[in-house]
Amino acid sequence: MPLITSCPECNTQFVVKKEQLKAYDGQVRCGTCQHVFNAKEYLVKQSRSKKVTPTKVEAVLSDISLNPDTQTLPTEHIEMTAPDALQAQFNQDAPTEPATQEDTTAETQAATGTAHTPSFLNDLAIDEPVAKPLRRVPFSWPLFGLSLFLLLVLLVQGIYFKRTEIAAYYPQTKPWLTQACQYAKCTIALPNNIDLLTIDDSDMQEHLTYAQVLVFSSTLINHADFPQAYPNIELTLTNVDDEPVLRRTLKPADYIHQAASTDSGIAAKEEVRIKLQLNTSDIAVAGYRVALHYP
Known part of the structure; x- marks a missing residue:
């Protein structure tokens, strides 16, 4: 005689076997709402005088092992047939839940055979521009000479405008500055601080x-x-x-x-x-x- 258990969450009835109940102490998962419950505690009593016509139910009962060392048994697919009238009545009475966006996404990924990529993998997958190695510019003697000339001009200008302070703080340079001023048509005045x-x-x-x-x-x-x-x-x-x-x-x-x-x-x-x-x-x-x- 087959055993029938009822899900306490959605009241969906499933046909189970004694072997399944013994495997993991009666722990099963509802194929409709995914609720985990003890099938032994929710067995449906059957009357012998009236023959119970099983309903066509397609569900996957996932057994849960309380022992982490025990390997998970393969999922068993149970399918039973019933007359069309009873099947239509059962479909009307059975509660339905609207599919969420996550369920729809999961079903779409399962149908297409693709899995959701974690966010940290998406960050790694972003194409980032790779820094190109700096190209070494060949040495240019004309450019080096021009830079040296401009630096010399800047130094001469600084000495020209600060000649009074230089001669005051460094008296040993005053003869050279005086001689240079003869060509530059300038004089070295005394400081006036x-x-x-x-x-x-x-x-x-x-x-x-x-x-x-x-x-x-x-x-x-x-x-x-x-x-x-x-x-x-x-x-x-x-x-x-x-x-x-x-x-x-x-x-x-x-x-x-x-x-x-x-x-x-x-x-x-x-x-x-x-x-x-x-x-x-x-x-x-x-x-x-x-x-x-x-x-």
Whole structure:
């Protein structure tokens, strides 16, 4: 007498054999909804008085082994026939589930014999451009000579525009620069870094002999490690409200009486004492301001 079991999920009935139940302790898979259940627990009781006409069912019962060491038995295909009327009624009563996109894809791949390629294999399959090896350019003597010439021109331009600073920081190069300037029609002037010059110890007094004459005295200090050109001294006289009433710009020739000293500039770390007499006429002077600058 055949055994009939019913799927607890979709109520589909299947004909099973005792050998199948013994193989894996009754564990089977429904061929309709793929649910795994114990066929022994859902056996359908059959009446002896009424002959049960089996329904044409086509399902694959996949046995599941609880022992990982046991090999999977081959899947058995069971097919039974029934009258057309019963088959039509069974098809109406049996629940149907809409096929998902994954099932449709799986069926299409199974029909075409192709398998889904994992995403990491797709990434490896992308055609990536292979870097071509760099082609070695043959050496060109004309191009090398042109590059060397342009580099030399750039160096000469830098020396020309920075000749004053070069001569100040590297005094041993000054004779060569002076000789080169004879051909280039240029001169090497003294540096004029106003930040390295200060005027200190300033004082303004009335002349002891002459009226309306003021005596200005101060000290000019060069803090640089090289000689610098003498700056212009701007002297501003103010009234009692600290408003300018007289301003004079004193050039190096006005406060340095030796022309040779003016041309050679103020030496490195040198202090030069300055003393001037100013005629104020009838202007009332109460104070003064002094500043240094280059023309």
